[in-house]
Amino acid sequence: MIVVHHLQNSRSQRILWMLEELGVEYSVKRYERDPESQLAPPELLKVHALGKSPVITDGDNVVAESGAIVEYLARVHGNGRMAPEVGSNDYNQYIYWLHYAEGSLMTPLLLRLVFVRIKTTKMPFFVKPIANGIADKVLASFVTPNIKRHMEFVDQHLEGREWFAGDQLSGADIQMSFPLEATLARIPALQKHKNVVDFVRRVQARDAYKQALETGGAYDYA
Ligand SMILES: N[C@@H](CCC(=O)N[C@@H](CS)C(=O)NCC(=O)O)C(=O)O
Incomplete structure (x- = not known):
């Protein structure tokens, strides 16, 4: 099952949108920003060394960087959707x-x-x-x-x-x-x-x- 490590009010919102467009099953683990610094909480460091969001886990795969996540989801879970034909x-x-x-x-x-x-x-x-x-x-x-x-x-x-x-x-x-x-x-x-x-x-x-x-x-x- 895909898990989205979702930081409130952040770029990871678009990963949730991508998953909804694909209609694949996923769950969300929520993280709150520090109210003063607006930074992500330290728990995110346990998922990926940079401690940023979005990051997803899919079985043993940990995928960070929103462009890489979108590309991964289209390639692995897209069944031809959400990306044009390679080479076009x-x-x-x-x-x-x-x-x-x-x-x-x-x-x-x-x-x-x-x-x-x-x-x-x-x-x-x-x-x-x-x-x-x-x-x-x-x-x-x-x-x-x-x-x-x-x-x-x-x-x-x-x-x-x-x-x-x-x-x-x-x-x-x-x-x-x-x-x-x-x-x-x-x-x-x-x-x-x-x-x-x-x-x-x-x-x-x-x-x-x-x-x-x-x-x-x-x-x-x-
Ligand atoms: N280029 C990265 C940027 C990741 C990033 O900076 N995410 C922000 C959320 S919009 C974040 O985690 N900020 C909290 C922090 O830096 O502690 C991506 O697109 O995934």
């Missing part, structure tokens, strides 16, 4: 977006999270203007322009398309859902990208997605 053009697209989500798109989003947090962190009054100045500079010169460029790129790709790789839902859509949901929720100005907004709406309207939300519990971006 759609398959190349599938691999691209599967990796792009964490490998490229998440980077400026995480940087934004860090620098916005610096601006809201308590610190001695004489340090605050310097810290804010550095954070504002990095956000304006590097982080925000990068996020905008990525969103334009993704929006263009989705023009005239329902899904990221071919005309069927695939693991690429599962991977892309989290960074896009997070971006639209955190930066409302980027909701001007209608193809991205429509994609997220299509995702969130699916029965499997809704079922995964019920299973996973609180999730800020739905």
Whole structure:
């Protein structure tokens, strides 16, 4: 039986969605974030050396890294679903977006999270203007322009398309859902990208997605 080690309000929500789309049996072990640091609890270190979520166990297999988990689930439990045919053009697209989500798109989003947090962190009054100045500079010169460029790129790709790789839902859509949901929720100005907004709406309207939300519990971006 597949066990999803699910951290509240996290990327592992999309693994629950993937499993619901596949309709395979699984169980969920829940972990709560530390309320102060938002970090995962130490028990997750017993499942995988990095102590991050998502991670799944499937018999003796321990699979970490959400892209690798999505790819594993499609390959081992998909019976031809959730991934295009190997060797097809759609398959190349599938691999691209599967990796792009964490490998490229998440980077400026995480940087934004860090620098916005610096601006809201308590610190001695004489340090605050310097810290804010550095954070504002990095956000304006590097982080925000990068996020905008990525969103334009993704929006263009989705023009005239329902899904990221071919005309069927695939693991690429599962991977892309989290960074896009997070971006639209955190930066409302980027909701001007209608193809991205429509994609997220299509995702969130699916029965499997809704079922995964019920299973996973609180999730800020739905
Ligand atoms: N690239 C990894 C990122 C894993 C990751 O950073 N997960 C976050 C949850 S969204 C986490 O476990 N955070 C808690 C911590 O770092 O302690 C993946 O996609 O699986």
